[in-house]
Amino acid sequence: MWRNIASNALTLFIVGLVVLAGVIAWGRSQYSSAGPLETAICLQVPAGGNMRGVSSDLAEQGAITSDTIFRVGADYSDKSSLLKAGSFLVPEQSSMAEIVDIITRGGASTCGTEVVFRIGVNATQVDVRELDPATNRFRDVAEFVPGPEGEEGDAVPEEYTTVRNQNDTRYRVLVAEGTTVWRVVESLKLADFIEGDLVEMPAEGMLAPDSYEVVAGSDVGALISRMEDAQAARLEESWRNRVDDLPFETKEDALIMASIIEKETGVAEERRQVASVFENRLKQGMRLQTDPTVIYGVTNGEGVLGRGLRQSELQRETPYNTYVINGMPPTPIANPGLAAIEAALDPAQTDYIFFVADGTGGHAFATTLAEHNANVALWRKIEAEKAAAETAE
Template structure:
């Protein structure tokens, strides 16, 4: 009986080994699972790093505009839409891991062909966006300058009111996409104010004008009288000497401005009736300076009227070469005018001669451009 009882208590073979197997299995999982997770994570990291530095999908340089105010997700989606990224997840994750989201700058960028995600992040962090330029030449009126601003295809926003004449500094201005027309005009005005404020304290003593505005008015006349940079100081000296005499300025550009109101060139010679008419801008008929500038003078003209050279010249007339002949006496000026009249006469004869030569099959002579009237005549 005891043997039968013992056999029944022993149970099935191997039951005592099962707890050990379970323990070993669990211990194996504890070891293997972290290792597997580490391997998977390491593999994912290596794959992500490879993708982050791998060449991108863009086959050619691509311009991308990233507007201000967008977060990382919007930036990544815009890059994907521009086909410089083929997916956004790795890009976003890499930027977040590097804590670079706040360093990505808005702007217009040229992404090179096959730029990697790493290249794109570097470009956006540096913020070296595409630079656009707008140039306002010296001597334009404010109305003419505003037409250039209006026509620029990159600037945005409505046109501001036409600024006061002489309040813009003609220069080339760099800007990035997203800049408004009003902002560019404000920069032109600030640059003009900064220039005269900086130069005014260093002006020559005892000039015949006492305010910055008067200096800008005279600079605008100098700007319109000559297109040669080397002549601006000499032209400025003539007008300074005349104001000191006093003598009337006798400047054709002031008459033209009075006729056109700064809306553009006159397009024809000044009529005698316009020379005889008394208006605030007819410096043949009124003393001193006109009431406002007649254009926006450049830096060279402003510097010329603030520091004119010491000369005795009171007259100048075109010399036929694009420049002017200067004189201190009316007699010398008369001789310069006579020489100029000969140039004018030849210029009138050239078209006739050119027509004759064209009929003979020879190369025509190009006539000289007719110049403005002379100062002091």
């Protein structure tokens, strides 16, 4: 009898092991197989959250088939303690294993609300936008022009105040090509998510135009240092790849030339042609005769001139009046982008020594004064027709 009992017990034990193995295999399959999510979602993990709360949220949103399997899988892979706070994009049909990886791997949030602080040549704007998980595109929530308390600026929208109090909001500072150092520094004083004061003003031209992701409470000095390091690296790399026979001998002169190119044209395809004009002029001992340098001498890079240049300003001898001085001004006149730096160090091979606006946003180039005068006459005709049309309206 005892032998039968032992045999039956052993049989039941084996059956139990087989069943357990099957359950484990099924659980592993459920954990690693494609999930039921039909449309991507933005999963918010609060600070101090845990896997139980996250799994419950995922189950409610239809992203997983079992919150228990999700938690067991996270525990089994030793990732439960690695949960990160933030907003994370969970793509459609993500497996539980993939979701666990997304919310534990670390790094910046991948969806949710983003504040973009745009520093332009003439103005600064704050955009509040939110990622739509279904399309993976941002949609605008609010925008406003910041201003110091008591001075000109838009009223701060409620949407911005709300997201400023959320710890998973991301921040990005976007610096446009052609800004001056003064514009960047003064604009950053209006960014209420950045702290600290600058000890000294950066050198003109040495802040790389780019998009910089920052964390709320970041130090402004650290951000400026990132911009300086990025510009120095770009200049160094471009200088190493420069062509021969340039009309200047130092990286600093190349940066000055790049800043002039940046201010003279916003058409990407023209940068190397514009560079060729100025560098041909330098090689021939001609003056650069470019308005942006004169304007910088008048404004010192602080704000926008807001009017045309006066004859007295064009005739006055200043270090930046390239109608009067020979060679280049003593410093850059703006922060040039990488494309302008590369154009300065690898100009197009042309005989051009003149250019003027052509009415399309670009320029007409010429090798002789006669050709240039014809282009100027055409441009003045376009200006006159445009003025007449505006008057008629």
